[in-house]
Amino acid sequence: MLLRHNGCVRVSGGFCLVTAWFGLVNGWRLLGIVLGASGVHELGHYLALRLLGASCGRLRLGVLGAVLESDGGRLSYGRELVCVLAGPGANLLCALLLTAAGRGAWEVMTGANLVLCGFNLLPLRPLDGGRALYLAVSWLAGPAAGETAARWAGALTGTLLGTAVVWLMKCTGGSLWLLPTAVAAYFLAVREVFGKQEFL
């Protein structure tokens, strides 16, 4: 279910559920840190898009995190790739700044930024890694090759991610707040294999 807020942010029920669940289990301070890192990530995308002349659309908040809609299609492959990688790049930059400024005092925030950066670089659409892979291969070998590469990588990554998360839940004897992520990963893997070409 999607709720509308001010027309520019769409918050899904899944996002609310996962956020509240994460906050209850891991503490609200940690939730704040993760949301802060997500904010930095989206800010990275937003600034890159604006700098390269594309306009931003809605911000959709779902189970796998935030997705910034844009008319990035008007940009060239190279420029869009920069915009896509600007999110993880912003997290990396933030981690570097926190390490340099805090001298180890803000290691939880640094870690959150790095984990978010790494997670988003997984080659599974709509994560940045998947989109970046599609763009990079399309740039080099054409959109059909890009689509094929993104599909295979996405299906494989989605399956592996889902399995890894399920395994993690089994090994830790809980961590059930990861369950929506596992379901979403499997769903995305299936969508990569069977979905229509223009689903993104």
Place this chain on the structure above:
Amino acid sequence: MTSRQAGKRLSSVAKDQKIRSARRGRTGKRKEPLPPKERGQLIRLVICGGIFVLFVGAKLALPAKMESFNARLSELLSSNMDVQAVFSAVGRGFSGDTDNAAEEVYQAVFHPEEARETAAALPMPQETPALDMLREYENTAPIGETQPEEQPAEAQTAEEQAPQAEISTLAYVLYSDKNLPEDVSMEQAILDFDYCTPVCGVLSSSFGYREHPLEGEERFHYGVDLAADTGTAVSCFADGTVTVVGESSSYGKYCIVTHAGGYATLYAHCSRITVASGAKVSRGEKIAEVGETGMATGPHLHFELHQDGVYLNPIYYVAPA
């Protein structure tokens, strides 16, 4: 008159037909396929309703099974990896504060403090482990025999200690209805190095089972709590190397110092850690400041003593105020 009556009849028949056709129209509309969005919502509603009915039915028909399912589910919901410790380890690995970030992440994911405490809090089988432990004690050699000859001035001699250790464990097993968690020893080990009390504070919680101050349930407390004001200097227990400086949701800001002979000490809930990972520290050196970070109800130092992964009772080696 007749014609008027006939007219009335005709008009009423026409009305009936209109109503019927309208009804037909409505029923006809209902048979038309729903738009995909509405159909999706309807399917969700049916699934949710089905799950609800299923669970209510199961609770009524199989109350005992549902009870155990409930217990299992709450257990699953309560055990959790320590995400904060994961982030902390990743952050420290990135800044170069620690060399074994991967190991620390593994520790935070698979062996978080909460999981171990929950496991210890679970009801254990009543008799057998206690008897096994007693049998084990019969077979093990007194610890004094394996210890080196030279002892520090404040430690007692091996001959005096061995029976005392047995007595303390026996007392624990015999006079308490709880069994010791696997990785705990009530023995008083003989430390072959000099040591000191890390904080001169009041003993607010001792080693052993206690009612958890925040969770309310009975859990094993793996260290001693020494209450002192925030900012009070925490001195290092003995000479050693700082191996971990971290932050977790339960311990708050903490550090671990490794000493000679496989011993390690942990200092938790600190407001500040003043040493870096890898630093060589000496006995009595300031390594942290007392605080109430993590799961704490007031400023205190949570002090643990480990020997090769086994939790020892630190009370034998500290002198509370």
